[in-house]
Amino acid sequence: MPFTLATWNINSVRLREPLVLRFLSDYQPDILCLQECKSPVEKIPREAFTALGYRHMVARGQKGYNGVAILSKLPIKEAGAEDHANLGHARHIAGRLENGVAIHNFYVPAGGDKPDRLINEKFGQKLDYLSDMRDAFHSAVPQKSILVGDLNIAPREDDVWDHKKLLKIVSHTPIEVEALAQAQDAGNWVDVTRADIPDGNLYSWWSYRASDWDAADKGRRLDHVWATPDISNAAHSSRILRDVRGWTQPSDHAPVLATFDL
Structure with a gap:
């Protein structure tokens, strides 16, 4: 049976519980991955999510920071949680x-303001996190898997409002784009969103x-849906719900959705 999956950096699930409930009621994805x-x-x-039919959840959390969760109408069992770069973060x-489909929900470190690991520890942590992701995918190439989340990198020129102006801005620097590409290549991941929407500016x-x-409209596409080649052809109907960014007291991210005929 087909299922629709959404990924959304919610920027505090308790503060924005009403928005999550509105989103689940209005769009009714089968699975919602939150960062x-x-x-x-x-x-x-x-309790409120369960009342709407999302009876299943796997999650990692910490007080005030980070945190990832998968809410699902479909039965789902936890299949692991990685602490890449040994940061001690719930990412x-x-x-x-x-x-049998595995769903990986990631929240990659943002990386701070300066794209130089010598003066910005957070940028170094981001690069190390991506390197660990790459190495993990090399060690055990994923199969029948979907990877979603706020990866905090806009890789393509048309994933940002101005490519040249953002080349030295964290989230679009060449070193970050290359690090993300290496992680993607290591797992043979297919960018489902861009497979569906190959052309034009696209922001989340x-x-x-x-x-x-x-x-x-100075946006960036930081939120992604990837899939392994054995199931990527089953994905379709990708979309970014820009209007959700305009709701009252919103997250600064918009949900990204895709449907899988699996």
């Missing part, structure tokens, strides 16, 4: 559906700093 939950697992508001959770994040983010 930056900023909550211990036991304080994620599961990855994996679940496995009854049909707009800064809070822009007073009129919609008109300025």
